[in-house]
Amino acid sequence: MRVLSSVKPLDEMAKQMTTADERPPAVEVLSAEKVFANGARGLAPIDLSIADGEFLTLIGPSGCGKSTLLKLVANLIEPSDGRLLWWRGDFAQVGQEGRRLAFVFQEPTLMPWARVEANVRLPLEFGNMPRATADPKVADAIAHVGLSKFNRHFPRQLSGGMKMRVSIARALVTDPNLLLMDEPFGALDEFTRNKLDDDLVNLSWERKLTTVFVTHSIYEAVFLSTRIIVMAANPGRIFRIMTIDQPQPRDQGFRDSSKFAACCRELSTWLAEASLQSAGGGES
């Protein structure tokens, strides 16, 4: 209980910061920092509020702590100091209030022995959902990523992009409130990546998903995001924030626009600066 009382002021602060919005933010990162066991400062204290329905992208040079921040948001690791709030509560409340998180990794991580539909059904089976209730949800999720014709296929029969779609369907099937993606399309060719980006941006908009997305691609970041967090390393910190006020849904037209090009140019400059700033901290 001592811990709780010590963080109370932060809590109050968070409430004050956001009383203007009628909807509570999905995630609040309150002076959370991460020092690793070997003493390395993975993340300097960070304050960040992720609004409900926002598409937030983390980008930055390697070692800037973007994956660490994502893991904090996913509650996969605990902050060394500071705290995080999910919908104004701690993580234990997330499940109790019927809210769900879903993850998509860089690898599709599908079960090779299971058909597409069985792979997508897996998260529902963890919750022991009966087949009759699960099946329509599974079919719906598979349809959303455009793989209805392939639901009886095995992963090895699918292309890399299709496997990634299955992975996304598996994340969507639980109807998550918060979708966390760690460089999901990093291993795909650019054409496939663009196609998946097109689908993802509309999917998250239609489903009013709050998405936190880690990427190395400037184009991908600008195309997808409502807000881009540029991070710098040594220690990992927020360098600058860019808001992309292009309305959803977005399509190829946005990619071809001069606004898109301008955003990419600016983001590229910022990233170069972030790299410069990151170099100083004794990285070997």
Next chain:
Amino acid sequence: MKPLFESEAFVRIAAPVAVGIVLFAVWEVGFRLASVPVYLFPKPTDIFASLLHNGPSLLRALLVTLRVTLQAFVAAVILGTLIAFMFVQSRAIEVSLFPYAVLLQVTPVVAIAPLIIILVKNTQLSLTICATLVALFPIISNTTLGLRSVDPGLANFFRMNRASRFKTLVKLRIPGALPYFFGGLRISSGLALIGAVVAEFVAGTGGRSSGLAYEILDAGFTLDIPRMFAALFLITLTGVLLFAAMVALSQWALSDWHDSETRAEA
């Protein structure tokens, strides 16, 4: 695609059969020309004649050997799998018991067979125990390896979704271990037969008659060399059929997804 595949399958069967026919022909003709006496080294036709002539007794012996082999194999699969599951439950169990599994494996069955045959009164049972000991190890080591070889990404996914230990075992570890398990089955089925035959030899020299090994021993005593070869032929045939059955089984179970059993489609 289809005719090519068909010819490929045809070649895979026809080529070894052709080699076999040529070998038998050379054997038959060569031994006939050199007029090697039957009691030194019989010709294929002599063996075949003996096979027909001693049919009932050889068949009875075959059934005895087959029964011991299959009983030992089933026992080894059940025991080995249980032990493997125990091993992956905790590192402490594995570390403390694995050396004894190795001990069991490296001790030649011929060396312990007399002891077991003396200790266990029932011949059938003592033979089965010997053969089980031989067949057990590949199942333990392969299944343990398989249960441990979990895709780290998938394991992570299961952990993140707070999958229960049981769900992780049933949905992740067991399916992932199957290719290794079937690899163990192939080795173990052959070893069960070897174990059975070796144990029968030991029992046979001790005067307890049973199985194809005893037929070989007995034929040796009476210098009925064609019968010896006929029994040998039946043992080999059993081994080949067992192996083929295991291959078919693993193909049936894994062909949908595992690289080792899937045909290239490109």
